[in-house]
């Protein structure tokens with residue numbers, strides 16, 4: 001690949017998705033490589049949020065539950081997200097947080113599995129899965145007397161040969177490494193092993209094509225504030241395959257999951273389908289912001305859809321990898337993310353034995369925003385993590401980001417004391 005700045009500019013000029021960048025208001029001095037942690041604010045969000053606050057809440061008050069469609073918002077935004085994850089209409093709701101939704105679906109999967117095959121009581125996941133996923137599973141196992149088994153990704157096929165295995169819970173794209181599972185083949189192997197498949201799409205929804213229906217998955221959850229650009233703490237989403245949705249209650253049986261919430265009956269009657277996965281009253285201001293974010297991704301539809309987004313994402317991450325290897329050679333960086341396209345999400349992680357945190361801080365001081373994830377001193381190294389959101393990143397941005405990285409490393413700038421003071425949030 002030609003790695004010249006001029007070539008990168010030419011790639012931007014030919015980019016069919018270039019216009020999508022205008023949906024965002026990114027500060028001119030910032031190259032944002034952290035959309036996998038907090039997506040950029042859509043330009044439409046401030047006015048829409050102001051409308052919800054001043055008009056729908058301020059003037060229309062409680063009437064807005066009906067007149068502004070507040071009550072349907074989780075289902076409405078859920079149906080929009082469904083278009084990005086291969087889910088049928090009416091099977092997804094935008095609600096609560098990823099952690100909470102995971103609790104609901106794992107509990108349901110546990111319940112369904114216990115009835116279907118009572119001798120199975122193990123949940124399998126990856127050791128490097130996002131901690132909250134592991135903690136929620138650990139808490140459930142503790143409560144039910146089940147067991148959580150953690151393995152490395154390459155050990156999964158072997159771990160499936162377990163007659164006690166009930167549920168496999170994986171994150172489609174790993175938050176640390178950017179490695180992506182083949183959703184279809186893994187789901188099939190899990191079903192062949194007699195277990196249920198729960199996918200976390202936190203780093204997939206809006207980033208890579210996902211087809212939950214085609215893969216025949218059982219349950220899925222995902223995040224609203226990463227590639228969906230829904231804003232800090234945006235509602236998450238939950239999807240349940242229709243074959244399971246009516247099988248059992250989920251444990252957080254709040255009134256929004258009731259068949260007739262406004263009948264105010266003392267007993268719980270779950271609504272049919274995914275609606276029972278709602279719990280209580282949802283945050284309308286946040287849902288309005290999330291809808292703005294989801295719309296920024298759906299805008300790719302007329303321009304080639306998720307396939308076009310994916311092609312650009314791979315071109316950006318390929319360019320980044322090649323530039324780092326060409327321009328930062330000998331600086332102690334090693335690629336953690338798979339080179340093979342089929343195994344790569346929309347981020348690139350680099351390991352470094354020393355200084356990973358400080359290098360990221362030095363980059364942030366230059367306006368190149370990525371993040372750092374600590375290793376465990378054993379299985380996993382400290383990493384510099386860079387997310388690539390094709391909606392608003394260009395090829396020239398990638399070139400400049402690597403040039404800053406080169407300068408930070410070559411000059412030893414990262415060793416300055418101010419870059420070595422750790423913040424609470426990394």
Ligand SMILES: *Cc1c(COP(=O)(O)O)cnc(C)c1O
Nearest residue numbers: 097098099130132171175200202
């Ligand atoms: C970001 C992320 C979460 C976040 O969960 P919250 O409940 O929003 O804090 C969960 N799981 C994975 C895999 C993530 O990447």
